[in-house]
Amino acid sequence: MKNANIQLETLTCPSCMQKIESALKGLDGVEKDSVNVMFNASKVKLAFDETQLSLEDINKTITKLGYEITKSSARTPCKK
Numbered sequence: 080m081k082n083a084n085i086q087l088e089t090l091t092c093p094s095c096m097q098k099i100e101s102a103l104k105g106l107d108g109v110e111k112d113s114v115n116v117m118f119n120a121s122k123v124k125l126a127f128d129e130t131q132l133s134l135e136d137i138n139k140t141i142t143k144l145g146y147e148i149t150k151s152s153a154r155t156p157c158k159k
Contacts, residue, residue, distance in 0.1 A: 080110065081153045083134055085123040088147040093118055095146065102140050108132030129153075 090096060096116045103123070104111045108131030115124045127137065134153040141148060 080126050080156070081129050081134075082113075082156050083123070083125050083127060083137060083151065083153045085138065085141065085148055086150040087121045087123065087141070088149060090118050090121045090146075098144055099123060099141060099146065102144055103137065106132060106137065106140060109137070126156075127153075 087099075096118045100114055100116045103109055103114050103116075103125060106127075108128040110126040110128075113124070113126035117123070123141070125137070127134075134151060138148055138151055
């Protein structure tokens with residue numbers, strides 16, 4: 080699993096947040112409970128299985144909805 084952090088252009092309404100969240104939860108490989116769209120920060124955080132999905136696939140899903148991404152990164156969480 081990898082953790083993704085995606086910075087978006089400013090979100091203008093709460094329904095934008097719900098639209099993005101629904102689309103990401105519908106992707107195979109995304110850990111559904113991990114999807115967190117932060118309206119005030121215009122950020123998306125989620126965990127995904129890199130064997131099923133890439134960060135690029137996630138970014139494409141968001142941009143197809145009409146939202147611009149300013150920065151995105153994915154990292155493997157530290158093992159404790």
